[in-house]
Amino acid sequence: xxxxxxxxxxxxxxxxxxxxxxxxxxxxxxxxxxxxxxxxxxxxxxxxxxxxxxxxxxxxxxxxxxxxxxxxxxxxxxxxxxxxxxxxxxxxxxxxx
Numbered sequence: 001x002x003x004x005x006x007x008x009x010x011x012x013x014x015x016x017x018x019x020x021x022x023x024x025x026x027x028x029x030x031x032x033x034x035x036x037x038x039x040x041x042x043x044x045x046x047x048x049x050x051x052x053x054x055x056x057x058x059x060x061x062x063x064x065x066x067x068x069x070x071x072x073x074x075x076x077x078x079x080x081x082x083x084x085x086x087x088x089x090x091x092x093x094x095x096x097x
Contacts, residue, residue, distance in 0.1 A: 003041065003079045004037070004038070004039065005036055005044055006080040006081070007037060007083065008077075008080050008081070008082040011082065011084055011085075013085045014072070014086055018086065021088065025070065028067035029066045029070060029086075033066070035049075036064075036081065041079070044064075044081075050064045050065055051063075051064065060075055061073055061075060062074050062075065066086065070087065070088050072085065073085045073087070
């Protein structure tokens, strides 16, 4: 079993995005974050609800689903998942116009 996932939610872009969401959406996101906190890395990679995906053309940048409407851009640094940004619009997560 690999180490449990540590989460870094301290990057400003991520913190700026969270308060802009509706309360119901924030509740769903917090539920997902609690789930991630309880997982090890192998479980994160295979969890069908999180849908861990590498962003095409962006080495080391990945996305996970936080809710039906929101995805987070994350990087893995050792045992830590660093949350870079959050997007309610999935196309925005992947840099599409």
